[in-house]
Amino acid sequence: MAAFEYRQAEEIRDVFARREVRFLFIGKSGAIILGYPDTTQDADVFVEKTPANCAAIVEALRELDFGLTPEQAAEIARGKDFVQLRNGPFDLDLVFAPDGIEGFESAWKRRIEIDGFPVCHPEDIVASKTAANRVKDRESLPRLRAFLAYWLERNR
Amino acid sequence: MTSARDSNPPSDQDPATGIIVSPRDLAELREEFDAASRRSLRDRFRYAFIRTHKPVMDDADFRAFASMREYREWCQSALPDWLGYGRI
Numbered sequence: 003m004a005a006f007e008y009r010q011a012e013e014i015r016d017v018f019a020r021r022e023v024r025f026l027f028i029g030k031s032g033a034i035i036l037g038y039p040d041t042t043q044d045a046d047v048f049v050e051k052t053p054a055n056c057a058a059i060v061e062a063l064r065e066l067d068f069g070l071t072p073e074q075a076a077e078i079a080r081g082k083d084f085v086q087l088r089n090g091p092f093d094l095d096l097v098f099a100p101d102g103i104e105g106f107e108s109a110w111k112r113r114i115e116i117d118g119f120p121v122c123h124p125e126d127i128v129a130s131k132t133a134a135n136r137v138k139d140r141e142s143l144p145r146l147r148a149f150l151a152y153w154l155e156r157n158r
Numbered sequence: 159m160t161s162a163r164d165s166n167p168p169s170d171q172d173p174a175t176g177i178i179v180s181p182r183d184l185a186e187l188r189e190e191f192d193a194a195s196r197r198s199l200r201d202r203f204r205y206a207f208i209r210t211h212k213p214v215m216d217d218a219d220f221r222a223f224a225s226m227r228e229y230r231e232w233c234q235s236a237l238p239d240w241l242g243y244g245r246i
Contacts, residue, residue, distance in 0.1 A: 003209060004209060005207040005208050005209040006203075006207040006209075007203060007204075007207070008199065008200045008203035008204070011203065030206075031207075034202055034203070034206040034207075035199065035202075037191065037194050037195050037202070038191075038194070039190050039191065039193070039194035039202070039205070039206070040206060041205075041206055041207070041208050042206060042207060042208070043207070043208060043209060043210065043212070069219070070220075071220075074220045074222070077222040078222070082222040082223055082224055083223055083224060083225045083226045083228075083229065084222070084223040084225075084226055084229040085220075085221070085222045085223075086215075086218075086220070086221040086222075087219075087220060088216055088218065088219050088220065089219035089220055093216070099225070099226055100226070101226055116199065117199055119199075134230075134245075135245050135246050136233075136242060136243055136244060136245055136246070137239075137242040137243070137244055137245075137246060138241075138242030138243065140175045140177075140246055141242070143172055143175050143177075144172040144175060144177045144179050145187065147172055148179060148184060148187045148188075148191075149187070149191055152187075152188060152191045156195075
């Protein structure tokens with residue numbers, strides 16, 4: 003599979019919007035949309051965990067050509083906390099309950115929109131990486147925190 | 159970026175990791191951020207997203223975890239350490 007591309011991010015944005023999916027880009031992919039220069043492999047989206055939103059996600063993923071079986075669709079519709087998709091045109095992680103973030107509604111209120119892409123506030127991205135406390139996050143956090151300070155200064 | 163053991167006087171210690179970022183590191187990072195801010199979003203995508211195969215992680219089409227705790231435990235036990243998904 004090729005690397006995730008801008009046009010695929012546009013497809014997520016447009017199809018999710020059309021299906022009225024409430025979501026935010028999160029993690030490094032979110033930070034990259036905000037201007038953070040780094041590398042990553044897949045896109046992570048924070049999605050609201052409600053029955054209506056989960057049903058809309060399933061429809062949106064099918065429209066994006068993810069090959070969901072009925073069982074997989076049912077798992078998403080039931081509302082898991084984390085779903086990893088490798089059965090579509092690009093890799094996508096659905097995060098329903100990211101570490102370090104109180105809930106979707108508070109993150110939604112603080113969201114940043116860049117070219118129509120809804121993105122978690124960089125403070126929330128840093129908070130979730132800090133709470134996840136993985137080896138790879140530990141390595142990237144000082145640089146990400148420096149970006150947060152830079153971003154806040156430019157967006158006062 | 160320097161480690162906490164480096165002899166240069168610290169200017170900014172990351173609260174979560176204890177890693178010390180020197181003034182020179184910060185200046186270099188600002189230059190990088192400034193350069194990135196001058197690129198279009200489309201270009202930032204082109205430079206940012208790469209593709210490598212992550213063993214185990216990428217070997218299944220679909221995985222769903224009932225809780226983040228379950229997911230973290232799976233990462234810890236199933237993935238190779240060098241991928242960096244284990245918790246500290």
